[in-house]
Structure formats: C-alpha cells, structure tokens
Amino acid sequence: MPTLRLALAQVNPTVGDLAGNAELVRRWTRQAADAGAQLVAFPEMVLTGYPVEDLVFRRSFVAASRAALERLAADLAADGLGDLPVVVGYLDADGPPQVSADAEPGRGARNAAAVLHGGTVAARYFKHHLPNYGVFDEDRYFVPGDTLTVVRIGGVDVALTICEDLWQAGGPFAVARQAGVGLVVNINGSPYELNKDDIRSPLVSRRAVEAGAAIAYVNMIGGQDELVFEGDSMVVAADGTLLARAPQFVEHLLLHDLDLPAAPEHGPGSGDLADGMRVTRTRVSGTGPAPDGAPASGGIIEPVADEAEVWQALVLGLRDYVDKNRFPSVVLGLSGGIDSAVVAAIAVDALGPQRVVGVSLPSQHSSEHSREDAADLAKRTGLDYRIEPIQPMVDTFLANMSLSGVTVENLQARVRGVILMALSNQEGHLVLTTGNKSELAVGYSTLYGDSVGGYNPIKDVWKTLVWRLARWRNADAARRGETPPIPENSIGKPPSAELSPGQLDSDTLPDYAVLDPVLIGYVDGDLGRDGLVEAGHDAAVVDRVLRMVDTAEYKRRQSAPGTKISMKAFGRDRRLPITNRWREDS
C-alpha cells in the first residue's frame, strides 16, 4: 500500500492578480517540497482568485488565465519543482468564450483544475456541478464538465473534483467509485457562513464513503468583497474518518501522510461510465523520492465558539478589503455606542491602531457619557483619536433653511457623513460604516448619514450578536491578560441615536431581543407573516416589524437605481424587487 505525503495549501489569493497568485503558488509549492510532499493541492481558481464574476465574459481575462497557467507550469519546473505534481484551480474555456453576458447560452468558459507536472499541464478537469443559488451564479458563467479526470500519482489513482461537486449527490464522486480511485482531491472556494463548518466535515466523510476513496479537501482563505473564505481544509479516510483538519481564517500548509491503495498495473482505460460521464486517465511519472524521517500528521484543529469564529471572519474580511484595495487606513465615527465600538475593535484587530482613525462628532444632543465612552475606547485600543464638533455646520444649515423634526435629526447624521468623507478625501482613509443588520433591516439609519462609507464590517451582524461579540472579545482579552478593548459602559447602556433630546432606540423599535428573532425569520428564513406568528411571535409585533422592513427597502438600496436601456447598466443586482404593494401583513 503506497503512502503519499499530501500538502494542502490553504492560501489567500486575490481576484485579478494573476501574477501575484502564481507567485503564491510557487512559494507554497517550494515550502511543500521542502517538507517532502508528493502531491500539492491549491484551492479552486487560485490563479485568478474567486469569484471572478463578470470578468469571465472578458475574452482577454480568460486568455490571460490560460497563459498564466502554462507559464506557472514552466516556472515551477525552472524552480526545480517539476517532479512534484501540483493541482491548481484556474479559468479555462473551450475556444474563445462569448463576449457578452447577454449572448445566447452555450458559453465556453470552464471552472477548471489542472495538474502541473514536468513543466507542462499534465491533466485538466472541468467542474461538473455548478452552484447557482445564494452567492453563486455559476450557471451564468460556466459550462459544466462531463468527464472525470483520473491521474496516477505515485502509484495511486487520484480523481480531481471542484467544490460543488462535493455538495451534490451523484456526479463525480459516484463515478470515482466506478473508476476505482484511491483518492479524490476536492479544491474549493467555499465562502464562510456561520456554522457551515459543522455541516462540511460530516459531508466530506459521507462522500468519502460513497466514493470508497480518501478525500483531500482544500479551501482558500481570505476576504473578497463581501465574501470571506475560511479554509477548514481537511483529509478524510475512505471510511469517513477525519484524519487531519486545518485552522480557520489563516494561511496554512496541511501536511499529512496517507496510506492509499495501489492502482492495478493494468487498470481500466479511459472510456464511458455511468451517468453519461467519461473518464480520462493520465500517468504522472516520478513524484520525487518518498520522504524519510517521521511521518507527517496534520493534526486536527478543534472548532471554536461561534463568537470567536465570527470575529475572525469580520477581522479577515475587513483586512483583506482594505489591503487588497490598497487603502492605507480607515476612518470611522465614534459615538460612544456599541456598534461603532465593536467596529473600531475589529478594525484595530485587523489593521493595528496606527491605521485606524476614530472621530468623535459631538452635537448638542450628545451626552457626556457618550463623549467619555468614545474617548475611553480610543484609550483602550490606541487608535488615532480626533474630535470634530458638528454643531457649527448644523446651525448654518438651520439658519439658511426651514427644517424641523426628523429632518433635523437626519441633518446631524449627514453633516457627520460629510466630515468623514472630507477626512477620507483629504487623508486617503477608507470610511467604515457601523450600522448593524437589525438597523439596516428596519431602516433605522440616515441615508447618506451614518450609512456613509465604503465598507461596513457588521452589515450582516444582528444587533444581539453585536453585543455577544463585544462581550466575547472583552472576555477573551481578559483571559489573555490584555485590556478589554470595548468600554463596559458602551455594552451596558440602552442604545440611542442621540439625534434629539433623550432619544432611545426603544422609542421607535421593539426591544432587540424581541426584534431580532422576527427579523431572522423574515429576512434569513423567508418566513411569511403567518409562519412567524405560528413560530410563536406576537402578531402585532410581527406586523409592525414586517412593515418596517418592507418600507426600508428603498433606503437599503442607497445608490440610485435608474432606468436600464442597454445590456449593462451599472449596479442592477439586487434580487428582491422594491414593492410596497406586497405586504405580508395585509
């Protein structure tokens, strides 16, 4: 029974950076070779980054991906790594791809994996199952593959698969069993979602049993726009036993020695199998010497608490958004409240205090404790603290226009937005927005006021989870003997927008402990009014909340929609139409 030393390279590529991503593959392949690896696997579309979305339609981009793959194969050989088979994901196409998203279907682009060996592309595989739900739109972009690629490496038959191939029953894993492979490599761009790791590991085990083969699962890490990839790479035996598991949210080389069945000397050839899939077989000669010394064992990282996991996701998502887009620093308003305090703590964890500017923007309605809590946060985290009073500007607007009521409340928030954007323009910072998902859902925010900013770390975090994160982060700091970053007072006090005298969130909204479960059912769960009432929520609260969410739809779409008259208007992308004619509560 041959032993293969696997190296799963859980790396952080950047969309569009073909040269940088190729360099990443070369660096980690060198490291794997130095550790005696006999097979290295990188994530899905590591060469282009993932997801590339409409870049797929640009012929020049597809050509650049294909050329970069050939060059990478040659460069690895020139690095002296030609004997080591390397699996990389990239973007391929059958002939020239279509030039437009609106062309007739029948597109040529492929979500592809290649085995690089001996300075050339030794084998290719095209993803079979294309996800087209949630954040995925792969039916728009790719043609599905119909062939299973099996490569004999070190005497073992290894099948290639990509991401969704694992999540759907049938297809490549069923065919892998018929093809009698010993190992299935599954390369991934699988975005983080709360608790997804709890589902992923049992799924990999089930597919291993179905395929009758071990599985090497490698996933990328890093932030790309709104998505965060978590890693969680793993090796699972043919009987479903978890053998090794990498940590989440960090780059990692998972090295593991795996005993695998020897392929028969004269096995079946290429040809048709069940489900209409073909099998192609390739041999890769010479995988370098078997490693000596102690066998490698990747170890098994235990899952962490939900709060720790979410915190790491938010920190990594922000850091990569800032760094991959080359912003030098960030700026945010500090109100003394919990949302801005949590965002500031995330920013300091992501970038260090020198790259975070916190601005107190007091008005006549700002309480003394708010100013003190903001200053306390600044002291605890060491960020660059400024104070910019807004009252002179607010007063000038009020002196020149006849404004009253909510308009004056919104005016204060908008003057704050103008100040933050002026600092951004003047000094180059990215403005961070600090509205939580509960506020966004019910529209409890000011359009072009507190909603101003290029990135919002907590846009997908319900208010009750914001509090849990704050408590967790402080407790974690205390456990490590560090200063808890978030003032206890910011956590404990009743939330207020402080835009009018004595104002509290609870004047306008149900308590968050009541509000959030309704929102979660309505927004995340797509439950209707009756379903929410059946689930035990008070009918009057449900009606009130649903009306708020539906009427806030316009506010959430902060950029201006407009009439589309051509193939490609900018920014048409949301999936829930603006309608005030469909009401769950009517």
Next chain:
Amino acid sequence: MPTLRLALAQVNPTVGDLAGNAELVRRWTRQAADAGAQLVAFPEMVLTGYPVEDLVFRRSFVAASRAALERLAADLAADGLGDLPVVVGYLDADGPPQVSADAEPGRGARNAAAVLHGGTVAARYFKHHLPNYGVFDEDRYFVPGDTLTVVRIGGVDVALTICEDLWQAGGPFAVARQAGVGLVVNINGSPYELNKDDIRSPLVSRRAVEAGAAIAYVNMIGGQDELVFEGDSMVVAADGTLLARAPQFVEHLLLHDLDLPAAPEHGPGSGDLADGMRVTRTRVSGTGPAPDGAPASGGIIEPVADEAEVWQALVLGLRDYVDKNRFPSVVLGLSGGIDSAVVAAIAVDALGPQRVVGVSLPSQHSSEHSREDAADLAKRTGLDYRIEPIQPMVDTFLANMSLSGVTVENLQARVRGVILMALSNQEGHLVLTTGNKSELAVGYSTLYGDSVGGYNPIKDVWKTLVWRLARWRNADAARRGETPPIPENSIGKPPSAELSPGQLDSDTLPDYAVLDPVLIGYVDGDLGRDGLVEAGHDAAVVDRVLRMVDTAEYKRRQSAPGTKISMKAFGRDRRLPITNRWREDS
C-alpha cells in the same frame, strides 16, 4: 376555417399587487368581451408582476399567487365573463416551494400560465426555457416545465408558451408543430433594450414558420425598478407575415381577427412527443358567439426613431418608479448643465410640472450663465423652481476643518446633497440623481454628493446620447408647435462641474466623442485592451480610460459592502468583483 377574434391585453401590472393586478385583468377582459373577443391573453406573471425575484422563496407569496388565480377565475365568471377563455401568467409551485435561496436545488416554483374559463382554471402550462443571463436569474427561481399544454378553443388547437420559450430554438415551438396546433400564444415579460424591437419581430416570424402556426405575442408595459417593459405585442401568421403590432410603452388592447385551421374532430390525444416533452390536451367549450360586424384588425404601428424610443422608456420608467412606490413628487438640483436639464424634462414629461421641484444650488464657482440657464429651464417647463445658495454652509465647513484641493470640490457637491435630502425629508419628494453613464463609468462624480438620490433616469445613458436626446426632444416640441423644454445654451456649452474656477470636464476626461466609444466597447461589449486598440481606438486613450473605469468601481458601489456571514446579507449582488489587481492595461 374558423376565425378567432384575439385580444392581446398589453397592460401594466405592479410587482406584489395581487389584488390590483387581478382587478386589471378583470377590467381589460371586460373591455375585450365588449369588443367581441373570443380569446384574451395577458402578459407573463401578470398576476404577481414581473420580476418577483426573491419573493419566489416566500412560501406565503406563492400561496397568495395561487389563491389569487382561483379567485380571479371565479370573479371573471361572476362578472359574466366565464365563457371567454383568458390566458394569464402567474406564479405556481409543485407542492410547498423551498423556503430559502440556499436550500439544495430542486425547487418547486414555476413560472406559469393558466387558461381561465367557466369560473375555473381550465389548463396550466409551466415555462420550459428559463433565461439565466443579463437581467434574468430564472435558473435560481424556477423549475422548467416538460409538458406542452394545448387547449382547443373555438375549434382551434392553441398551444401556450412563455417568453424565453420563443427565444430558444427547439422546445415548445418545435413540439407545437408535432402537435399540429393552429395558434401559439406567447405571453411575455420582455424588458426594453435599445433596438430589441428590431430583433423581436423577425424572431416571432421565424418561430411561426418553425411551428407552422400563427403566433399571438403579448408583452407587458411599465417600469419595475430598473427595468422597463415596452409592449410591442403582435400577431404573426403561420407563414411569418406580421399582421398586427401594438404601440410601445402604452397600455393597449390589440384586437385582431385571425383565420385559423380547424382542429381535427378526433385529433391525437395527450402523450409523449419528441425532445422528451409531453403534450396535454384540454377542450374549452363555448367561447361566446362569433362576433358580428366588421372584422377587427389591430393595425401595424411603425417603429419610431431611437431617441423617441429611449425618451419614452425613460419617462415611463421614472413615472412608474415614482407612482408604484407612491412618492408624491420629485426634487432635483439644476446646475444649468445638460444632464440636469434632460432629467428635469423627463421628469416633467413623466409627472407634470407640479410634481417636479428644481433647485438651483449656486456656489461662488457657479457662472452667471449657469444660473440663467437653470432659470430658463424652469420657465420653459413650468416646474417648481427654488434657489438655495450653498456658500454659507461650505464656508462653515472650511472654517472648522483644514480642507484643500479636490476635497473642497467634493464638499460643495456634498452640501448640495444634504440640502436636497433635507428637502426630501421635509416635503416628501424623491430625490433624482442626474449623473450620466459616462460619468458613472469613469467615476467623474462625488460620492454622496451629486450621486445622492433614489432614482437616476439617465444612469444607463451615455453622455453623447444625452445630447442626442436633448436635441430630439427640443425638435419634437418645435415640430408640435410647443416650447422646447431644454435651453439651447445648456446643450451647446462645454460641460463643466463648476466646482473650481474655470473648471471643464475636458480638463480631466477625453472628449465625450472619444470617450464614449471606448466605454461602450469596454463596459457594454466586454472588450479587453487589445480588442479596443484593434477596433481602432488610440492606445493611450484606451489605457487612460480603462484605468479610470477600473478605479471607479468602488465609487459606483455607493452603498457600503461588508462582510457576509449568513445566507442573506443585504445588498450583495453586483457581478464584477472589486479588484485593482486585474488591469487590462498592465
């Protein structure tokens, strides 16, 4: 050979307004019956409006659509219209639909058509070809149908089809030929796109020949968010001859008498046909008496000039956005320039001058002619004209912060944004944004400044087309003996943002006559750098423009993205990733 009097009801439904849409169907069916129609057809998903996007995932919405259909059938019978077969589009599902966009594929929702007759749902058809490109995401939402529904009406076999079924070869139209039908009804939610009508009519003719049957094509009109539906309903004979064609962008009942082949008394039954599609057959008894009097002929509307077509699309899109979302009025800044002048003219055409507030927002850099041109526009159109000088507020910001350069330019635009939003809050107007597509593409605008607003009528209109539209609208007014709405001076003068002394667009951008063709190739055509140069554009200009477009990506996404940690974060929808690592010019 029986003659059927067809009535194609080109109506304007509203997404989510099930009761209002049902009422619309009853009203137009009454009108068709009064005109002696023997078959009435309404557009795709007329009962729910189109597109419903993620509302599909709400079980309560699907149930409401199905219930509304049954109620509509009964109400039509109660109206005394039970004998008249009525084809309506609606949302159906096989059993309970999935409750989430992230559930495993295999969803139950159907894009459906029904024949209502005798107070009941006499037949149903499920859309076969699901478009999943451009603005369409139907693979996410619907399960394709596998059965052709043939209904015998007035002795003629009539097949039902929906929209995309027409655009793809094979499928229902091929099966309709095998089934020997005399007429194919095709109901549509086909969004407007410049010149699409030039493609549509020959396509309908081609499919008629393929099916060996006449086609009754009915499309909706109206605006829904960014989409505009144009109508363009038509009747085509089995040999492909265009017999009748409705006007674009207005509600219309296209009545036409059509001689059709009688179905054989004992024709083939239900069963399997080619392509794995089944055929089900239903008979509808009694379609009311054959109409007496003169035969109905729908007439053929000639296509209009591109500028006229686009203008009507922009007017209808804005009017429906405002009215369907129940805004009382709109407000926009008037700079004296061409963009705001064209938007104001569109708004006045859409809503009347009483519902349009135009605000001159002069600064110290505003030229005298700018103020005069804005006032002239107001006088020509009769809109509600105001003047709000921005200098006092700008000066207060400058007195309280150390700002310079572009920051001061942006500050002026942002103060204008704050004033417009204050007027919106105080008086209830929807703010209109006036940036053209060329500006948006290259980022020549101020985030949270001139980009402020809930709707931008010209967001998809290149600058050179803005000028063409202005000239066309003025000429059209002159032709009708009316006052041209747009000051000639606004059309003729060189464009300027007027944010610094003597500033012109041409200081920063190539001439629009040079810029627009490059942008059209890059954005609309997905051409890469080399493709643009091959097409004859100057390489230096191409490099400069591409860099501007790529770096403007962040600005175009004006609402803050953020890290996603759950199934449904708000607002993740755009398809081109933010990357400054992929450069066409590198």
